[in-house]
Amino acid sequence: xxxxxxxxxxxxxxxKPAVTELNLQVPEGAIVTLIGPSGCGKxxxxxxxxxxxxxxxxxxxxxxxxxxxxNGDQLRRRIGYVIQxxxxxxxxxxxxxxxxxxxxxxxxxxxxxxxxxxxxHLVGMEPGDFRDRYPRQLSGGQQQRVGVARGLAxxxxxxxxxxxxGAIDPITRERLQDEFLEVQRQVAKTICFVTHxxxxxxxLGDRIAVFAARGRLAQYDTPSEVLAHPAxxxxxxxxxxxxxxxxxxxxxxxxxxxxxxxxxxxxxAAKDRPVLSVDDAGRPSAWHHVPGSERRxxxxxxxxxxxxxxxxxxxxxxxxxxxxxxDDDGQPRGALRWDSLVADLRPNGQPR
Amino acid sequence: MGSYLRYLSENxxxxxxxxxxxxxxxxxxxxxxxxxxxxxxxxxxxxxLTPPSWRRSLQVGSRETALLFASAALTIPxxxxxxxxxxxxxxxxxxxxxxxxxxxxxxVLRNTLAGLSGVDPAVLEAARGVGMGPVxxxxxxxxxxxxxxxxxGIRVAVLIVISIAVVAAIINGPGFGKPLQDGLARLGxxxxxxxxxxxxxxxxxxxxxxxxxxxxVRRLTTPxxxxx
Numbered sequence: 001x002x003x004x005x006x007x008x009x010x011x012x013x014x015x016k017p018a019v020t021e022l023n024l025q026v027p028e029g030a031i032v033t034l035i036g037p038s039g040c041g042k043x044x045x046x047x048x049x050x051x052x053x054x055x056x057x058x059x060x061x062x063x064x065x066x067x068x069x070x071n072g073d074q075l076r077r078r079i080g081y082v083i084q085x086x087x088x089x090x091x092x093x094x095x096x097x098x099x100x101x102x103x104x105x106x107x108x109x110x111x112x113x114x115x116x117x118x119x120x121h122l123v124g125m126e127p128g129d130f131r132d133r134y135p136r137q138l139s140g141g142q143q144q145r146v147g148v149a150r151g152l153a154x155x156x157x158x159x160x161x162x163x164x165x166g167a168i169d170p171i172t173r174e175r176l177q178d179e180f181l182e183v184q185r186q187v188a189k190t191i192c193f194v195t196h197x198x199x200x201x202x203x204l205g206d207r208i209a210v211f212a213a214r215g216r217l218a219q220y221d222t223p224s225e226v227l228a229h230p231a232x233x234x235x236x237x238x239x240x241x242x243x244x245x246x247x248x249x250x251x252x253x254x255x256x257x258x259x260x261x262x263x264x265x266x267x268x269a270a271k272d273r274p275v276l277s278v279d280d281a282g283r284p285s286a287w288h289h290v291p292g293s294e295r296r297x298x299x300x301x302x303x304x305x306x307x308x309x310x311x312x313x314x315x316x317x318x319x320x321x322x323x324x325x326x327d328d329d330g331q332p333r334g335a336l337r338w339d340s341l342v343a344d345l346r347p348n349g350q351p352r
Numbered sequence: 353m354g355s356y357l358r359y360l361s362e363n364x365x366x367x368x369x370x371x372x373x374x375x376x377x378x379x380x381x382x383x384x385x386x387x388x389x390x391x392x393x394x395x396x397x398x399x400x401l402t403p404p405s406w407r408r409s410l411q412v413g414s415r416e417t418a419l420l421f422a423s424a425a426l427t428i429p430x431x432x433x434x435x436x437x438x439x440x441x442x443x444x445x446x447x448x449x450x451x452x453x454x455x456x457x458x459x460v461l462r463n464t465l466a467g468l469s470g471v472d473p474a475v476l477e478a479a480r481g482v483g484m485g486p487v488x489x490x491x492x493x494x495x496x497x498x499x500x501x502x503x504x505g506i507r508v509a510v511l512i513v514i515s516i517a518v519v520a521a522i523i524n525g526p527g528f529g530k531p532l533q534d535g536l537a538r539l540g541x542x543x544x545x546x547x548x549x550x551x552x553x554x555x556x557x558x559x560x561x562x563x564x565x566x567x568x569v570r571r572l573t574t575p576x577x578x579x580x
Contacts, residue, residue, distance in 0.1 A: 083478060087476075
C-alpha cells in the first residue's frame with residue numbers, strides 16, 4: 001500500500017504549484033492507472049512516490065510507514081521503477097541489469113542468479129538465451145520486458161511504472177499488456193501505472209485516477225464507474241465520445257442474458273427462436289433458421305469468456321446480426337443479437 | 353638511401369634511446385593530463401562553484417570556463433611556452449613534462465565532459481530510480497559509458513603531444529627533438545639531413561607504437577555491450 005497525504009509540489013521560480021494538496025491511496029495488490037492530459041502532473045506525482053522528485057509539502061506513506069524523510073536511495077531500492085525509455089544499462093548484460101538492485105541489497109551470488117532466471121521466465125524470456133545478451137541485441141518489446149523484470153528484481157511490494165508501453169508498436173503493446181496482467185496475477189504487486197492512453201488505463205487499471213491540470217484529482221474510481229458516471233465535465237470530456245464502446249470491453253459476455261437457441265432436429269422448429277445446425281461433436285456448423293432475416297446469416301462464434309466488445313467486433317467483421325456464444329468445449333450456450341444488444345444491454349439478473 | 357641505412361646502423365643504440373625517451377615523455381605527460389582532466393571533469397560535472405545567475409563564461413567551476421582555459425593553453429606557441437618555463441623550472445625533463453601536460457589537458461578534458469554529458473538521460477534516470485547513489489551512479493554507469501569517448505580524447509592528446517614534444521629539445525628535453533634540431537641547425541653538413549629525417553620518422557614510429565597500445569587498451573577496457 002502506498003499513499004500520498006496532502007502532497008503539493010511547487011517548482012522553484014514558478015508561482016503556480018504543479019500538484020496541489022493531493023490525497024491518493026493505492027490499495028494493496030491493486031493496479032491504479034494515473035491518467036490525464038499532458039502536463040497535468042501525473043509523472044510528477046509518480047516520481048514523488050519514490051521521491052525522485054521531492055514533494056514541497058505533505059507526507060508519503062509506504063505500507064503505513066512515513067517515508068517522507070527516509071533516505072531516498074534506500075527507499076527507491078524498495079520500490080520497483082519502470083520507465084518508458086526503459087533505460088537499461090547498455091554496458092551490462094541482461095542478467096546484470098536485472099541483478100542491479102539485489103546486488104546493492106547484498107544478496108549472495110546464488111540467490112541473485114536464481115532470481116534472475118526466475119524473473120526471465122516470468123516475463124517469458126528463456127534465461128539460457130537471454131541471460132548473457134546485451135540490451136542493444138534485444139527488440140523494443142524484449143527490452144521493456146527486461147525493464148519490468150528489473151523493476152521486480154528485489155520483490156518490492158510497490159511498483160511505479162511511467163508509460164512503460166508508450167513507445168512500443170500497437171501490436172506488441174497489446175501483447176505486453178496481456179503478459180503484464182498475467183504477471184500481475186502471479187505477483188500481486190501494488191502498482192501505480194501512468195499512461196496517456198485511455199484504453200490502456202481501462203484495460204489494466206483496477207481503479208483509474210483521472211487528473212486535471214495542476215495535479216487535481218478529478219475522479220478516482222473503477223474503470224466502469226469512470227466511463228459510466230464521469231464525476232464532472234472535465235472527466236466527461238476527457239473520457240470522450242468513445243466511452244460507451246470502451247465500456248463494452250469491461251463487460252464479460254458471461255454476465256449477459258443470452259438469447260435462447262434451438263438445435264435443429266431437436267423437436268419442433270421454433271419460428272420465434274434461432275435454430276442452429278450442429279456437427280457430430282455438438283459444435284455449431286451453420287444457422288438453420290434465424291427469425292427476422294430472409295437469408296441465413298453467416299455463422300460467427302465467440303467464447304463465453306470474451307467481452308461484449310469482442311462479440312460486437314466479430315459481428316461487424318462477419319456482417320452477422322447474431323453471434324453464437326460457445327463455452328470452452330465449443331458447445332453453443334446461447335446467442336447474442338445485434339438488435340437486442342443495442343436496445344437493452346443489461347447484465348443478467350439485475351437491470352442497470 | 354644506402355648512406356642513410358649506414359647512418360641508422362652506426363647510430364642504432366642512440367636512436368633506440370631517443371625512441372624510448374620520446375615514448376615515455378609523451379606517456380608521462382598524457383597520463384598526468386588525463387588524471388588532471390578526469391578529476392576536473394568529475395568535479396565540474398557535479399559541482400558549480402559560483403551561483404548560476406552569473407554569466408556562464410564567468411562562472412568559476414563551469415565547464416565553459418575550464419574549456420576556455422584549456423583551449424587557451426593549447427594556443428600558446430610551443431616554442432614560447434618552453435622558453436617561458438625555463439626560468440621557473442630549469443632545463444631538462446621536468447619543464448618538458450609540465451609543458452606537454454598543459455597541451456594534453458584540453459583534448460582529454462573536452463572529451464571527458466562530452467562523454468559524461470553524452471550518456472543517455474533515460475539510463476541515468478533509471479539508475480537513480482533503482483536507488484543508486486551519486487557515487488555509484490558515476491562509477492558504475494556514467495563513467496563506463498563515457499569511457500570510449502574519453503579514450504579517444506586521450507588518443508588525440510597523444511598525437512598532438514608527440515609532435516609538440518620535439519620542441520622540448522630547446523630546453524634540453526628528451527626525445528627525437530634532439531637529432532631533429534641538431535640536424536636543422538647545421539643543414540648541409542655531414543649527416544645533418546639524415547638526422548632531420550630520423551627525427552621525423554621517429555615521431556611517426558612512436559605514434560604507430562601508441563596506436564597499437566590504444567587498439568589494445570580500447571579493446572580490453574570497453575565493456576562488451578557498448579563495443580561497436
